[in-house]
Amino acid sequence: MSYAYLFKYIIIGDTGVGKSCLLLQFTDKRFQPVHDLTIGVEFGARMITIDNKPIKLQIWDTAGQESFRSITRSYYRGAAGALLVYDITRRETFNHLASWLEDARQHANANMTIMLIGNKCDLAHRRAVSTEEGEQFAKEHGLIFMEASAKTAQNVEEAFIKTAATIYKKIQDGVFDVSNESYGIKVGYGGIPGPSGGRDGASSQAGGCCS
């Protein structure tokens, strides 16, 4: 399948926050509550269209448990986007965001676009983290933010696509040298290489949030 660009995503966050379910909802448009826990890493892929250009998302879904961090870190390399996921019904998964972010900042390239996702927003009655807190955290750390539900599919499509749109915009703005694959972007057949060598646009990193 031909694409203009291929973006590598990585999904990170504590165990059990719904990383694999988000991926499955996005790639297969279904919710499967009964699936095997992730060991190491799993892959998913889907084509999307942005600005009329076919873009392939290659998504790495990682294991969340603390002791696998040293292995997980090797997966950050060359990721253009990251979905950092917490569970709005479990406070501790929100509390651990800072440490995940630190890992990401340290091991991924500096221009990686990070989308913060408060998952399981269908379980509002069990909510332990308010939307405002999520927004606040995102704002402080320069992340895009959304609450989503892998179960109801609410905002799932949007989260993946908005991340891609942000990355695409960075390409347009010349933030990335797309000929350098370490940015997590591959130019496909029929793709139009953006302006190259434009590292100076780093400050344009998306900082907005939406909900």
Place this chain on the structure above:
Amino acid sequence: MQEAELHDLSDDADYAASQQQGSSSTMRTDSIKRSSSNEPDGAEIVYSKDNVAIHPTQFVSERISGRLKLIKQGSSLFMTWLPYKEQNSNAKQIEKAYVDRNLYTIKAVPFTEVRSIRRHAPPLGWQYVIIVLSSGLAFPPFYFYNGGVRQFLATIKQHVFLVRSAEDASVFLVNDFENPLQRTFSSLELPRLVSVASGPSTPISVGESPLKENQERINGYESSSISQYNGRQRQKVHDPTRDISIQVLEKFSLVTKFARETTSQLFRDGHSNGFGTFEKMFDSQPAQDDLHKASNNAEKVTDEIPVASDPLEFDKLSLVWGKPRQPPLGSEEWATFLDNEGRVMDSEALRKRIFYGGVEHGLRREVWGLLLGYYAYDSTYAEREYLRTIKSQKCILAFLLNYDFSISPEQARRFTKFRERKGLIDKDVVRTDRALTFYDGDDNPNVNLLRDTLLTYSFYNFDLGYCQGMSDLMSPILFVMRDESESFWCFVQLMERLGPNFNRDQSGMHSQLFALSKLAELLDSPLHNYFKQNDCLNYFFCFRWLLIQFKREFEYEETMRLWEVLWTHYLSEHLHLYVCVAVLKRYRRKIMGEQMDFDTLLKFINELSGHIKLDAILRDAEALCICAGENGAANIPPGTPPSLPIDSGLFYSQQEDEVL
């Protein structure tokens, strides 16, 4: 220095009582002892006490009275307790009494097997003693209705080394030449159960000392099971549960039917069902009988074992690309590996057979127990059954500890951690093999078993705890064993070897990945160099293979087949690393031809799941292992899992010196 105190039992609280009650049997005992104790050979009764009873239930009418004797034979002292025959009861009671008698009869337990005796002198009621064996097993309390506890202890003291515990004045330690406290703790070392249940036996003893057992095994492959045994003991040294274990263990001896009613609330969390098997622990008589027969046949059996030629010597010629795989071992053929008591006559031959074909599913329960070291190869049917019953009690013990609601602040702290782990395990068991009928559906009891066994383990090995991947390893074991305690203990055995896979610092994984890179370099240097040039030298793409022994790469049945082949440790303990190399070799052309980078390679390897042909890969791995020979083994650093850890040995043995 304590000599005077050691032999002074005058503070014995029941001394007066025994004098008061001063039955004729006490006097008789004394006279027997004095008249016969000088004879060097032959069995002599040095103590005999009537009306020593056990209480199977709380009803006085159901107590079983009998005669307790101490018998001297040569330099050894034995204890027997034989219940009286029931006289004036109805048929049903007689039948029940018969069953109970068989259940509780003690025939000649040597004092070399006895660890401690606790004497209880309650202000109201009769004195009783609880006898704890070195195995950790305890007999039900013996109530001395005619008094004589002091006499009992004094007589023992004349024949074996008996010392009052420094920790607890009501406990007398038997043959304790070291620090009494240490020995009390070591009596709790769970693995010692194995030595009682599986040790070869003399006509009169239940088991043999672990030392002799070890010596007998040291020459063969079995030597690894010794270090396994030691390793387990080392781990247990750190076990936080140990401190309270002694108390709990003694409580268990009280938990006969007698105490069941009053203690059952402790187990209301659904774990009380194990008590059925707990009661069986006293049913050692059949096992002893079998042991008698076994020892009589022992020589004959040894003669019948064919002299095996060195299998490797012979096989090398025919092995160029691995032998064709055989059909799995079936029950008829399995029977040919066993003597009439159920011992595996030639474990090497058995392991070889399983290496080349695995076993039929129906046999897995027993064979896995052997491969994992849960049963000794030279254990009999009866001993294996015996072990199952004792161990199921031990499993409950672990559960009791889980639900022991904390005693000290330290335990409260651990309990918090434990609760966190429980949350993790709860989340993971519902994400483990749920597509399998055995684990599917809502409220599946097998999922609960999976949770319980993992939970128990996380407490049993508190330092390691729970880590993702363990549920993948436990799942097939539970599927095969179908029993909570057997699964737990088999998992304990497996984790002796694979535990380091789950170290927090990933050290176990890194050492295997390192060994894998060395093997790949040896067996396919162009491929290894390719990885080097493409920044793939960490071999992280094999992470999942190693962590859970290829569990996610094959169908369930194939995984079980692969595991039993790996667990034979035939040819190599590290066959799994050769399996890795074999798979990589098989796809080397594609990997190098398509110039895969790390990401692509990782994805490619991940997607091999379900596409690897097990038999073909095993043949390749076998061939690679034989080709590599000693060079291969030399490239795997000592202690690389699933070898038993060696580097920590020094550390642990120092700990042992301190604590034991």
